[in-house]
Amino acid sequence: MNKLLTTLGVIVLLFLSSCGSRTGNGELVGVGQRGKWFEPKPYGMVQIPRGSFTMGPNDQDVAWALNATTKTVSVESFWMDETEITNNEYRQFVYWVRDSIARQLLGQQFEEFLIAEDNNGNPIDPPFINWEERLDWNDEEYVEILEEMYLPEHERFFRNKEIDTRKLKYQYEWVDLQQAAKKSNRYNYETGEYEGMVDDYKGGRKQIEDRSSFIMKEALNIYPDTLCWIQDFTYSYNDPWTKQYFWHPGYDDYPVVGVSWKQATAFSIWRTRFHNSALKAEGDYPVQDYRLPTESEWEYAARGGIAQNMYPWGGNYTRNDQGCFLANFKPLRGNYVDDGGLVTLPVGSYEPNEYGLYDMAGNVAEWTSGAYDESAYSFTHDMNPNYEYNALPDDPPALKRKVIRGGSWKDIGYYMQCATRTYEYQDTAKSYIGFRCVRTHLGR
Numbered sequence: 001m002n003k004l005l006t007t008l009g010v011i012v013l014l015f016l017s018s019c020g021s022r023t024g025n026g027e028l029v030g031v032g033q034r035g036k037w038f039e040p041k042p043y044g045m046v047q048i049p050r051g052s053f054t055m056g057p058n059d060q061d062v063a064w065a066l067n068a069t070t071k072t073v074s075v076e077s078f079w080m081d082e083t084e085i086t087n088n089e090y091r092q093f094v095y096w097v098r099d100s101i102a103r104q105l106l107g108q109q110f111e112e113f114l115i116a117e118d119n120n121g122n123p124i125d126p127p128f129i130n131w132e133e134r135l136d137w138n139d140e141e142y143v144e145i146l147e148e149m150y151l152p153e154h155e156r157f158f159r160n161k162e163i164d165t166r167k168l169k170y171q172y173e174w175v176d177l178q179q180a181a182k183k184s185n186r187y188n189y190e191t192g193e194y195e196g197m198v199d200d201y202k203g204g205r206k207q208i209e210d211r212s213s214f215i216m217k218e219a220l221n222i223y224p225d226t227l228c229w230i231q232d233f234t235y236s237y238n239d240p241w242t243k244q245y246f247w248h249p250g251y252d253d254y255p256v257v258g259v260s261w262k263q264a265t266a267f268s269i270w271r272t273r274f275h276n277s278a279l280k281a282e283g284d285y286p287v288q289d290y291r292l293p294t295e296s297e298w299e300y301a302a303r304g305g306i307a308q309n310m311y312p313w314g315g316n317y318t319r320n321d322q323g324c325f326l327a328n329f330k331p332l333r334g335n336y337v338d339d340g341g342l343v344t345l346p347v348g349s350y351e352p353n354e355y356g357l358y359d360m361a362g363n364v365a366e367w368t369s370g371a372y373d374e375s376a377y378s379f380t381h382d383m384n385p386n387y388e389y390n391a392l393p394d395d396p397p398a399l400k401r402k403v404i405r406g407g408s409w410k411d412i413g414y415y416m417q418c419a420t421r422t423y424e425y426q427d428t429a430k431s432y433i434g435f436r437c438v439r440t441h442l443g444r
Contacts, residue, residue, distance in 0.1 A: 327362030
């Protein structure tokens, strides 16, 4: 009986091993049993299908009549935030940076706030932050250590103890694939080394040593410029928005403003790391990077699948058949409140376009990833067209211009049009510019 059981066990093992291998017959079958993968819908985003459209102004646009440029282009499918990033969503980023700095400070004396070794006991340098450890800002042992994160007493308004937002710097990395793709910067398999030079975007240029030379590192203050409400409008009483717009719960669902192009880019990088870290902890596959939309993606999404439409809602007018305005902008050259708001309004206050996207016209203008060049349509590719330029510190201001789209609460109707493009400088923050993120769709 024992011999029979042993024989049957050997047969079963042989059968399972032959089926599991799938390589004994010499056929090309791929590796592993990975199964089918379906990309779930990201929270708060809508899918924009791949397609082609005519990019640029139509023949009714008088302002472009003398130098109108149009171009038929195709774009890949992508996910896009259905609304602009709100104050409350951006505040999650700010709080994460604040808490990460606090945990690093505490980790110098309390080792439980940092992970200095991996599961095998090997040292991790620099150590990871331990987000599982509870952080109590009022703990007597922590108060003295965290004191340096607050404004010094002589700088406090009305003796209010507040976080020094000047210290909220996000240290992040990103890989410069554009420089890595240059032929002169490729790895030489014959010599076994790199031979090119790479810009570090801090004004320096260095020899490429290995793959790490393409990793760009930056530390950026990420707190919105709340003073932009006063700076942008001379002789105008906008102090209440400066004091409360970003942090008060009454403005949670309003679009974040006072965020520069560089800060919006940093937010996108953080959002990618934040999401993928959670997926990795669950043993799931990472997703594509969150990023600012390219100029072509933004216009394609704004049109909502309607060819040659002047505005995102598909018509040629800013009012509906009942005489109500269809977006939050500056109608009638100064009657700000005729559309329902004075400055910004909560996101999604107006009807979405055919793709389900809100506020693609008005409320706040939106950063794109593209660098601004008047002739960009002439030299960009017709497949996923995009012109990006990472400006160096000493570059002239013209090279630091980034495309903004969609118009804002302070703009006249012309800037609401799908094809209208203008710019702002990448290191400026305005009370009328916000942003939303996109993510390239995986697979079909």
